[in-house]
Amino acid sequence: MAILVTGGAGYIGSHVVDSLINDGYEVIVFDNLQAGHRQAVHAQAAFVLGNLLNKADVAALFAAYPQIDGIMHFASRILVGESMQIPFVYFHDNVMALLNLLEIATQHHVKRFILSSTANLFDKPNVIPIREDEPLIPGSVYGETKFFAERILHWMDTIYGLKYCFLRYFNACGAHENGHIGEDHDPETHLIPLTLQVALGKREHISIFGTDYDTPDGTCIRDYVHVLDLARAHILALEALQDGQSRVYNLGSGTGYSVLEVIEAARAVTGHPIPAVVGARRAGDLPVLVADSTRIKRELGWQPRYDSLRVMVETAWRWHKAHPDGFAD
Numbered sequence: 001m002a003i004l005v006t007g008g009a010g011y012i013g014s015h016v017v018d019s020l021i022n023d024g025y026e027v028i029v030f031d032n033l034q035a036g037h038r039q040a041v042h043a044q045a046a047f048v049l050g051n052l053l054n055k056a057d058v059a060a061l062f063a064a065y066p067q068i069d070g071i072m073h074f075a076s077r078i079l080v081g082e083s084m085q086i087p088f089v090y091f092h093d094n095v096m097a098l099l100n101l102l103e104i105a106t107q108h109h110v111k112r113f114i115l116s117s118t119a120n121l122f123d124k125p126n127v128i129p130i131r132e133d134e135p136l137i138p139g140s141v142y143g144e145t146k147f148f149a150e151r152i153l154h155w156m157d158t159i160y161g162l163k164y165c166f167l168r169y170f171n172a173c174g175a176h177e178n179g180h181i182g183e184d185h186d187p188e189t190h191l192i193p194l195t196l197q198v199a200l201g202k203r204e205h206i207s208i209f210g211t212d213y214d215t216p217d218g219t220c221i222r223d224y225v226h227v228l229d230l231a232r233a234h235i236l237a238l239e240a241l242q243d244g245q246s247r248v249y250n251l252g253s254g255t256g257y258s259v260l261e262v263i264e265a266a267r268a269v270t271g272h273p274i275p276a277v278v279g280a281r282r283a284g285d286l287p288v289l290v291a292d293s294t295r296i297k298r299e300l301g302w303q304p305r306y307d308s309l310r311v312m313v314e315t316a317w318r319w320h321k322a323h324p325d326g327f328a329d
């Protein structure tokens with residue numbers, strides 16, 4: 001079985017590629033290396049440099065690898081804040097890339113598609129932890145592009161029988177336990193890598209975006225889920241689609257941690273005092289985002305293995321310490 005992984009040189013994609021190869025899959029990575037890193041791609045994966053916005057690139061990809069019969073689509077712009085500053089770019093890039101990919105994939109009769117979706121679809125949850133059947137209210141232009149993506153795939157299923165699985169990630173974090181791949185974003189905006197950059201001496205302090213939320217310590221609570229647990233979920237989802245049923249899952253480890261708890265865990269793991277400075281709230285942040293992942297556990301037997309905050313931070317720290325400049329090292 002040959003799996004196309006778009007964005008396979010990125011953070012989550014590269015970990016999934018690693019797991020796919022270890023499970024014996026043939027993997028073709030397609031990436032424009034705008035945000036991804038060539039060195040992050042497993043040596044046994046085929047690598048194609050190309051742009052989903054260029055339909056000819058996508059057609060050439062499928063001509064070269066006609067055996068592709070499943071797709072995991074990670075390639076996307078991913079920053080909530082940025083999407084509110086350059087909305088046209090986000091709508092254009094995320095939606096056009098998907099349409100080009102689907103147009104060629106359906107011509108080649110691909111039948112299975114895993115979409116990287118997001119917790120940013122749940123801007124006004126009625127019940128926390130958040131289940132799949134909460135109303136879909138995107139919290140940003142980024143979230144809206146994923147909402148469009150889910151709707152487009154709904155029609156691809158109806159019209160072409162393309163079975164999909166939407167995986168709505170909460171806060172992906174951590175790194176491969178071997179320390180050879182990990183998170184390397186430019187610019188970095190996520191809490192755990194930024195906190196660890198303080199321990200590395202690359203930043204003076206971590207800013208805490210608000211301490212006046214309605215939570216026990218006043219800081220935002222998030223559901224951090226390890227990237228290798230996400231990788232396992234992708235492979236289970238791909239295999240499950242063999243039964244011809246499309247599906248959707250919320251993916252978190254089910255426990256919420258506050259910003260202060262994350263910083264404290266980083267202090268414990270690194271032994272560094274990690275100075276923190278209280279700043280203003282960040283626009284668009286919800287006080288609490290925690291997933292109810294009961295459905296994927298029940299239906300696919302998924303079980304997060306790296307679900308302690310300490311292990312998440314430890315694996316991230318191993319990566320950042322060994323690669324302070326990311327893949328440039």
Ligand code: UDP
Nearest residue numbers: 189190191194207208209220222259282285
């Ligand atoms: N956060 C923070 N300081 C930072 C970066 C993030 O206090 O420098 C907070 C942010 O407001 C949110 C949590 O940490 O409550 C997780 O943010 P991140 O950007 O990692 O992920 P998000 O929840 O936005 O997907």
